[in-house]
Amino acid sequence: DGGITQSPKYLFRKEGQNVTLSCEQNLNHDAMYWYRQDPGQGLRLIYYSQIVNDFQKGDIAEGYSVSREKKESFPLTVTSAQKNPTAFYLCASRGLAGDTGELFFGEGSRLTVL
């Protein structure tokens, strides 16, 4: 079945460590997104990519990095420069051509800094 797979679902990190969250999709979607969600809050855009080897900063990109070496994959690295990384991270994708723009989400990754 087509979909988006995020891993890990739960992750614990010590302060000062970088961690990488994986996001893979087999929907043949051009665009991929990373969002952060804090308790009781809406979705805030971290980074997005509309084409391989190109990505753009969202509203809260500081302390994060991404890569888009393959159409199917859009990993997010939470660096030690991110001062408050404990949050729920959501990866999403959508097609761009002749599409309504509906976003398909992965199951999410919950990161906790110890």
Next chain:
Amino acid sequence: GQNIDQPTEMTATEGAIVQINCTYQTSGFNGLFWYQQHAGEAPTFLSYNVLDGLEEKGRFSSFLSRSKGYSYLLLKELQMKDSASYLCAVLDSNYQLIWGAGTKLIIKP
């Protein structure tokens, strides 16, 4: 700036009807989405409106008025499983999604 407003929280009774409103001010408009999100889970798609009017899909309906910058999600015959957050999002002129903060809906027996 771009802005989407939704009530923070609403309470309704099982079996009743509830309307969740969303008003928006965005640079351009290419459609409005409603998503449902249960606690600790990813959002799931409910509806998409790009033309004025009402779209009905089972117990859920969504309405759009582009001239008023206004939409609502109508939930009928409420069930306990409808307890969730409901997110309104607008696709702007650059085809980027602008998200509201979400409305937490509490269903009481």
